Structure formats: structure tokens, C-alpha cells
Amino acid sequence: MTIATNLGFPRIGRRRELKTALEAFWSGQADEAALRATAAGLRATHWDLQQGHGIQHVPANDFAFYDHVLDTAVMLGAIPAGYGWQEGPVSLATYFTLARGGAAVPALEMTKWFDTNYHYLVPRLAAGQRFVLTENRPLAAFREAFAQGRRTRPVLLGPVSFLALAKTIDGSDPLDLLEAVLPVYAQILDELAAEGVAWVQIDEPVLALDLPAKTRAAISRAYAVLAPNRGVDILLASYFAPLADNLPTALALPVAGLHLDLVRGAGQLGAVLEAARPELWLSLGIVDGRNIWRTDLRRALATLEQAAAKRGTRQLMVAPSCSLLHVPVDLAQETALPAELKPWLAFATQKLAEIATLTRALDEGAASVADALAESDKAVADRRASTKVHNPAVAARLGAVTPAMERRASAFPTRRARQQARLNLPAFPTTTIGSFPQTAEVRAARAAHARGTIDDAKYDAAIAEWTKQAIAWQEQAGLDVLVHGEFERNDMVKYFGEQLAGYAFTKHGWVQSYGSRCVAPPIIWGDVSRPAAMTVRWTKFAQSLSNHPVKGMLTGPVTMLQWSFVRDDETRETVCRQIALALRDEVTDLEAAGIGVIQIDEPALREGLPLRRADRTEYLRWATASFRLSASGVRDETQIHTHMCYADFNDIMADIIALDADVISIEATRSRMELLDAFKVEKYPNEIGPGVWDIHSPRVPSAAEMAELLRLARGRLADWQIWVNPDCGLKTRRWEEVRPAIDNMVAAARELRSMAQAAE
Ligand code: GLN
Numbered sequence: 001m002t003i004a005t006n007l008g009f010p011r012i013g014r015r016r017e018l019k020t021a022l023e024a025f026w027s028g029q030a031d032e033a034a035l036r037a038t039a040a041g042l043r044a045t046h047w048d049l050q051q052g053h054g055i056q057h058v059p060a061n062d063f064a065f066y067d068h069v070l071d072t073a074v075m076l077g078a079i080p081a082g083y084g085w086q087e088g089p090v091s092l093a094t095y096f097t098l099a100r101g102g103a104a105v106p107a108l109e110m111t112k113w114f115d116t117n118y119h120y121l122v123p124r125l126a127a128g129q130r131f132v133l134t135e136n137r138p139l140a141a142f143r144e145a146f147a148q149g150r151r152t153r154p155v156l157l158g159p160v161s162f163l164a165l166a167k168t169i170d171g172s173d174p175l176d177l178l179e180a181v182l183p184v185y186a187q188i189l190d191e192l193a194a195e196g197v198a199w200v201q202i203d204e205p206v207l208a209l210d211l212p213a214k215t216r217a218a219i220s221r222a223y224a225v226l227a228p229n230r231g232v233d234i235l236l237a238s239y240f241a242p243l244a245d246n247l248p249t250a251l252a253l254p255v256a257g258l259h260l261d262l263v264r265g266a267g268q269l270g271a272v273l274e275a276a277r278p279e280l281w282l283s284l285g286i287v288d289g290r291n292i293w294r295t296d297l298r299r300a301l302a303t304l305e306q307a308a309a310k311r312g313t314r315q316l317m318v319a320p321s322c323s324l325l326h327v328p329v330d331l332a333q334e335t336a337l338p339a340e341l342k343p344w345l346a347f348a349t350q351k352l353a354e355i356a357t358l359t360r361a362l363d364e365g366a367a368s369v370a371d372a373l374a375e376s377d378k379a380v381a382d383r384r385a386s387t388k389v390h391n392p393a394v395a396a397r398l399g400a401v402t403p404a405m406e407r408r409a410s411a412f413p414t415r416r417a418r419q420q421a422r423l424n425l426p427a428f429p430t431t432t433i434g435s436f437p438q439t440a441e442v443r444a445a446r447a448a449h450a451r452g453t454i455d456d457a458k459y460d461a462a463i464a465e466w467t468k469q470a471i472a473w474q475e476q477a478g479l480d481v482l483v484h485g486e487f488e489r490n491d492m493v494k495y496f497g498e499q500l501a502g503y504a505f506t507k508h509g510w511v512q513s514y515g516s517r518c519v520a521p522p523i524i525w526g527d528v529s530r531p532a533a534m535t536v537r538w539t540k541f542a543q544s545l546s547n548h549p550v551k552g553m554l555t556g557p558v559t560m561l562q563w564s565f566v567r568d569d570e571t572r573e574t575v576c577r578q579i580a581l582a583l584r585d586e587v588t589d590l591e592a593a594g595i596g597v598i599q600i601d602e603p604a605l606r607e608g609l610p611l612r613r614a615d616r617t618e619y620l621r622w623a624t625a626s627f628r629l630s631a632s633g634v635r636d637e638t639q640i641h642t643h644m645c646y647a648d649f650n651d652i653m654a655d656i657i658a659l660d661a662d663v664i665s666i667e668a669t670r671s672r673m674e675l676l677d678a679f680k681v682e683k684y685p686n687e688i689g690p691g692v693w694d695i696h697s698p699r700v701p702s703a704a705e706m707a708e709l710l711r712l713a714r715g716r717l718a719d720w721q722i723w724v725n726p727d728c729g730l731k732t733r734r735w736e737e738v739r740p741a742i743d744n745m746v747a748a749a750r751e752l753r754s755m756a757q758a759a760e
């Protein structure tokens, strides 16, 4: 019999109950018992739901109060000094201090989980680190479910991925701690075996990466120790990319089962079927755990049958490609999606049913699930035929794009001369990144407008007033290139998506980003086009209030793509280029409206980078070309800016240069301009504004501090290249911080100007 399985279920709850409970606890409105009760309720509900949909291997210990990597660190006793733990069980207070920081200690560093938008806390280790089992969490979760009459499959993060994702405070290699951590994992497994647990899922997602020989050897060593004679079967899971050159290592491990991501790694099945030893269980991850589209059951079944033909159905599991943590909980809650679109989607709950259906089809034949297959066929056919999805005009425009449209008419030096003549900016020009504080007042007006309690005219009048005040204040502060402030925008992707054809939005499509924070990514379901201008009105209005240049502000094509659920019936490149063409029209409309400076934000360019090095060149080629396609419809004298933040850009410098933006503003404060070393080495040819104010903190930097950072920048760049600006937009800051910080920033720029002049 084939087994229907799941690798992990979203923790937050269909109405974000965990978010509510966590925030109530943190604010002191609810006690620990209340939080624990909500969490236990969610776990029970999710176990119930999975079992009810026919999942036989239901995961346990996939729940976490904040993050499963932090849970693992806490379980292993890998808790740095200063967080209030010495030995024994770890209190919830210590746990949340590690996650969120405390009065005297900072939170652990947080970073993205592979190429997802989920963030994990980076374990902080040291050479000679001691590991102890503070609590056998998978066992506790198993027992909790068992007490409710359910047998679950506990899941835990494997030792090699745990170490590979960690950082040490002393620069030693965390992998050197493997021998120290293995006995604790062995203890966990022995206790699970003693409890009568049949299967345990161990995640080693590092197998999706290009691995140095040392990491591969660590994998072999770890499972040579952990797998044999333990009395519990290990299913080793990796996901997000094919195993590729890690496949021989994975297949040689003495584990009982191997999970394969057959969505991202469809091509690897043939090789696995050839090479896997006959007694190895294969978990076939055929239902997409990273996207929200209904599975084409007939196609999926054909793949599963290929495996069954080769190996029989006795040792097969059907699974999602990865944990369902990365998709929203339940499509049934969506009542406002386009009627045509909804039947084409599957969220976590719907994916469970798909897994069960496919399992049954494999065991009992396609006829046993005829209705489900017919429904899936209909969705596939409807999607293919839909005029909402396929717009011949978009395809025709894309087909007519010429290489010339992907580059500016003149080279940068020519453009620079024309822009200088037009804009007449001082040396070290000052600007901001776009948004000004989204105050309670701004948010309240937007909410009221959305509810219909204030009408368009009232709402627009409020936006106009805030914009007016922002322009007046910027003039008074002495900024050189102004912005309108983005008061009309809810979110930098949503604002544009709502005005573009091809986008749809959910009401409850939340996905955990970190801790209690969730995002509801838009869905790109059809050809993207721009029915009407999107930003011209407010930008033009702002420009009409000042003689200084006002910068138009757009979200770039790669970021629009990266922060959405993207249709899976077109390549990402095609979708990105469609968005680029829509933005190109917006850029030229802004130019025609008299806007001389236009910024196209691409904060997500770096995070779109594929996990495997071999795939990166291709991505960077179309990503940078899409940006240039959006930006290159303008005359030489129109200045194009871009902006990037959140990431380390050292390894994609050549591609940042390839964007050929006239000016790039970039987050640089926290690295104290060290980031600019890469710009220096690569001889960045255009202008740059390295951020001088870390806007993530409420702290107001002094003029002297910012001048010092600018002096560091001058050591790495030519004076004519340097702009002066904050690290990012100011929407999360308060005016009480923004006003003095910008005053100080302008003062720092002025100081620099007089210094440079004196030196001449
Ligand atoms: N223009 C946007 C803003 O100022 C940029 C945001 C971002 O880079 N994340 O808010």
C-alpha cells in the first residue's frame, strides 16, 4: 500500500490564531497558560484536519511558538550565555528572549530560510560547544498526539542542516561540532524508538545546496551513526531543489526512506528509480508546497505511476514537495476571489486532499478517483482557455520587444551630462528612499476608506494634505531631490498589483514570515498589463508643489514577481517581462508628465537568486534585462534610480552594474560602508547613495556620525558618484525621528560639500 503523508502544516491557524495569542501574551494581556492552550488547540485541530483528509503519516513537532530552528537550538541546549538559562528545561521567557531580544540582550540574528520568505533564527554556537537534550520535543509532540488517539510521525531538523545554518561567535566551522551533537540526536531517536514510534522525519534541506565535500561527508557520517539499529525508521527529507550532485550521497545513506521534491526536482526521478536500493522507501513530493495552484492530478499520477511501475507500490509515500508551511491554510475562506480563479487553487488544506486522492489512485486505480480527476482536468482546461489568463495583446507586445528596448539610448557619461544640465544638483545630493511615516492617522484613513466609511473625495483630500505637508517640510529641510511620501500606498507590491490586470488578492491567504508576522502575497494568475496610469496623479501633484525635482516611485518587476505567488503555466521570466512592460509604460508616462527623476525599487533582486549556482546566471540574465526593459524607455536627461536593501550584494555586483541605473541607493549603514568595497573593486561606474541612517532603529544618528560614514564612502568612491540618503524608506519610523535625522543628514552633506570645496 502506498502511504499518504505530509511533511509539515502551517502553524498560524486559519484565522492567524497563533499570531493573536502570541501578541496577547507578549503584551501581557494573556498568560502563558492561555498561549499554551491556544497552541495545543491548533495542534489538535491540524492533526484532526490532516487525518480527516486521509493523511496517514501526519507530522508532529512541526509546530513552533516562533521558529523550528530556534526550537532545535533550544532542544539541544545551544543557548548562548546571557539569556537566563543554565540547565534543565528552557522557559518560555528564555525562548522568546532569544527570538525577540530582551532589555539587556539582543535577539538572535534572523535570516531567510533557503529561498522562501520564512525567516529562521540563526543558532549562535562556539568552538567546544556542549549540547544537552533539554527536552525531547519530537517525543513530547508524539505523546501529546498519542494521548488524543493519534499516531504521528515526528519531524526534526537534522544535525548537519542545524549546524550548517548556524554561526559561531569565534569564526570556527560549526560543522566541527558534529561529533558533539550526534549523541544528543542518538538519544532523541532512542527515546522515540523506546516509545514505539515507527517513523521519524529528519529534514536535511542543505542537500538542496551546492555542498562542499566536508558537508557531504558530515551527512554520510551523521546517518552512519544515527540510522542503523535504532529501532525507528528515518525518512530523510530535503526540498526546494533537486539533489543533483548530492544524490549519490543521499542514496548511499543507511536510512529507511528518502523524500524527493518532485516539483522543483522533477527531472531527478528517473535517476533515483534507477539507483535506489530496492528496500528504500521513496517519498514522492509531487504536490507543490511552495505555490497555491491546484495540482494537475493526471500529470502527477503519471509521474507516480512511473515510480510504481519500476518499484511497485509497496514502498512509496505520496507527499507535498516540502512542508506546507509556505502556503496559506484554507482556500475555503476566500469569498472574494474572482469566481473563475478559485477552482484553480489549492491551499494547505486542499493539498491534503490532493495527496490522499493521488495515493488512492495509485493503489486502487484512476477509476477510483474519477470525480477528482475530472475536476482537475476541468481546471487545467479552463485555465488554458481563459481569456482572463491569456491576453493576446500582452503576448504580441512581448514578442515585439527588441534588444534596443532593453538598454538606454546613450551610455551613462552622456546621460549624466544631460541630467546634470537639467537637474542642476549640488555635489553630494540629498534624497530619501520614498516613503514617509505611515502614521496611525494615515492607516486609520486607509482602513476607513476600505470599509467605505469615508468616501474617495475625503480620502484623496487627506492624502493631498499629507503630501503637501511632506513637500513643504522637505523643502524646508533642504533636501535636493524630493519624494511625494507614498501616503496612498498600503504596500509596495499590493498598491501596484491592485492596479494591474493579471493580479488577484486573498482575504486570509496569510503565510508566516517570522514569529507572529505574516504576509499575504498577491497571486499573479494571468498575463499582466496596465489598464491605466498608476502613480502619475500623485507624483504630478507633488511635483506641482515644488521647483525641486520630485522623484517618481515604482516597485520593480523582479520585486513584483518575487513577493507574489506566480502562475505556474508560464516561466517566471515571461511573467517578469510582462510586469516590466507594464512598468515601462508607467515610467514613460511619468516622464511625459514632467517627472525628471524616477526610482524603480528592486529590494528583492538578490533574494530571487536560485539556490543552485548553476541556475544563477540564467536568473540574473532575465532579471536584470527585465529591470532595464522597465527603465529604458526614457530620454537621456531623465534620471533613473534604483534601490536595494536587506541583503549582501557582494556576489552580484556585476549584475547590479548591468542594471545600468543612473543612481542606486543601497543599505550600507550597518556594514559601515564595507559593502562599498565590492563597488570599489568592481569600479562601479554610475552614481551611488550608500545609506547613512539605519532606519530599522528608532535611534536618530548625529550629523557627525553620518559625516563619518560619508568619509568612509569617499575612501571607496569618487566624489561625483556619491549621493546622501537613508538606508531605506521611512514608513515604519515616526516623524519625531525622521525630522531630526534628516536635518542631521542634510547638515552632514553640507559639511562634506564645504570640505570637498576646500580641498579643491
Ligand atoms: N520606496 C519604498 C519605500 O520607501 C522602498 C521600500 C523597500 O525598499 N523595501 O518604502
Ligand code: ZN
Pocket (backbone or CB within 6 Å): 433, 603, 643, 644, 645, 646, 727, 728, 729
Ligand atoms: Zn529598502
